[in-house]
Amino acid sequence: MxxxxxxxxxxxxxxxxxxxxxxxxxxxxxxxxxxxxxxxxxxxxxxxxxxxxxxxxxxxxxxxxxxxxxxxxxxxxxxxxxxxxxxxxxxxxxxxxxxxxxxxxxxxxxxxxxxxxxxxxxxxxxxxxxxxxxxxxxxxxxxxxxxxxxxxxxxxxxxxxxxxxxxxxxxxQAPIEGVIGGVVFRDRNQDGQYQPEQEDGLEGVPIELRTTSGDPSRTRLVRTDREGRYALEGLPAGVYKVTLPLLPGMQLTTPREILVTLIVLPDGRVSNFLEAHFGAIPYT
Structure with a gap:
């Protein structure tokens, strides 16, 4: 004990x-x-x-x-x-x-x-x-x-x-809280569902995050890594809009905006949401 x-x-x-x-x-x-x-x-x-x-x-x-x-x-x-x-x-x-x-x-x-x-x-x-x-x-x-x-x-x-x-x-390491993340993946079968065993990520794709109130102090921009992953960390509880901007040479197979709500958990930590995925088909 x-x-x-x-x-x-x-x-x-x-x-x-x-x-x-x-x-x-x-x-x-x-x-x-x-x-x-x-x-x-x-x-x-x-x-x-x-x-x-x-x-x-x-x-x-x-x-x-x-x-x-x-x-x-x-x-x-x-x-x-x-x-x-x-x-x-x-x-x-x-x-x-x-x-x-x-x-x-x-x-x-x-x-x-x-x-x-x-x-x-x-x-x-x-x-x-x-x-x-x-x-x-x-x-x-x-x-x-x-x-x-x-x-x-x-x-x-x-x-x-x-x-x-x-x-x-x-x-x-202490667990990271207040995280919104996901993968921008090459949607080979164009079904809008991320299948990590079959679909690779797309590197360097910009992801934008804003609060639904439009508070500019909480606007953040990141780019995906080599595996197509991104993460925005240390966010307070609230409602956020995650956006993949319109890009030339890329067709999206998922909505370009995702609403995510982070809440305060019973232990006082802010929740995470790690499945804000975007599917795309790059033009060749």
Whole structure:
């Protein structure tokens, strides 16, 4: 269960050093410094004979984000001479909501005789990761002030020893709201229906958007990309007229104007409409 303490794809690099043995001394709280590549580096000492629950590190998401993500360790346990485990939870102490995917990626283990035993998967560059995406509650958002459920990580070792890991966090982008978009497609069968498997898009076609009130401050013009797609983002709730201007050398198979209504959803976000498609037959 999430707890309340009260942005594509974001990657934050971190280094955490785990010092595990039979005799340890406690260290100060971890602090982070900037790496040469812009990543954040942090250290945290683990004493299996001392505290089992503690703050491992904090992660700064950028100059424009107040607060930090906190990486917590719980229930540090030496299971046997061949394995050690602990739970990890991520507390969102920033002023921003965090969206999935949320992956805790282990990038380095020293010494290399230590292995990850229970990774959820592997990144394209073959690093093991633990997935927190389903551990952020039913709303699918790690909101400001919330903490993920705990995820258990297990390591195998040839014998109890000190070891270190490097890890990074992969965090998803916030969803875009208030979007009107679609495709200007080559309507090969001239039926006015977009069939993406059979009909390609037309590049460079202008699309104009206006409010029905004619407010000139909300008039916008975009052109389709290589796949014939276009999108107008960040629109407030309202009624809009999307128009494909009359172009020489092109016959439309759909109406040249589409009325789209964007509303405010129960969660406060503005709805999207991504099926404002236009069919056309270019003259050859």
């Amino acid at each position: 999430k707890t309340h303490f009260r942005p594509a794809y974001l990657i934050v690099g971190i280094l955490a050093i785990f010092l595990i043995g039979f005799l340890f001394s406690c260290s100060d709280d971890p602090t982070d410094t900037g790496g040469d590549d812009g990543s954040l580096i942090s250290t945290g000492d683990i004493d299996p004979l001392g505290e089992q629950d503690f703050l491992l590190s904090t992660v700064d998401l950028g100059h424009d984000v107040r607060g930090r993500l906190e990486i917590w360790v719980f229930d540090l346990t030496i299971e046997s001479d061949s394995a050690v485990s602990f739970d990890i939870a991520i507390a969102n102490k920033t002023d921003r909501d965090i969206y999935p995917p949320i992956h805790f990626v282990i990038t380095k283990i020293i010494p290399n005789s230590i292995t990850v035993l229970n990774a959820d998967g592997f990144t394209p560059d073959q690093f093991p990761f633990f997935d927190f995406s389903d551990d952020i509650g039913d709303d699918g958002i790690l909101a400001a002030g919330e903490t993920t459920d705990r995820v258990k990580v297990r390591f195998g070792w040839p014998e109890p020893m000190a070891f270190g890991i490097g890890f990074r966090l992969h965090i998803g």
